[in-house]
Amino acid sequence: PTLMAIRSAESAGSVLPPKAKEWGPKYFQLLVEKKGDFAYRIENDMGKAPLSDIGIYASMLYGLKDVNPNVKKAIDTAVGRGPLRTREGGMNLYHQYYWTLSYLHLGGKDWKAWDARVRDALTGTQQRSGCARGSWEPNDERISNRVLSTALAVLTLAACGVKAPPR
Secondary structure, X not given: OXXXXXXXXXXXXXXXXXXXXXXXXXXXXXXEOOOOOEOOOOOOOOOOOOOHHHHHHHHHHHOHHHOOHHHHHHHHHHXXXXXXXXXXXXXXXXXXXXXXXXXXXXXXXXXXXXXXXXXXXXXXXXXXXXXXXXXXXXXXXXXXXXXXXHHHHHHHHHHHOOXXXXX
């Protein structure tokens, strides 16, 4: 999220200190593991469950796929394997959102397949009746309230309505 904030500020025309502009891509490249995955942070997280969804998206924001062979390898590994973070009730909505952004930016057949899959999954789990009508139930202990789960589902569906950017 910090990398997204830096990139968003830059895209919006904000003047950023040169160190902030350089820091994002440099730090992010340190999170690429030798085995071909993305860590959440350098301290104590290397080798744990990968955060490929966020890693792919951040890579695409900074154009690192084309300049760093380790990043390209990590993206190819993650896309080839697909999402790991699934639950009985479906994928954690936070990770589902970042996988959606990642596939959107990757484009092609992977995006088309993911787009259809995630739209069907989300529209199938939306509450249809009662006072919770139109919302989504939390499907992970870390997303513990209906407001957050609904916001993530809506953001994901909004991304699904976006045409994949030209490559």
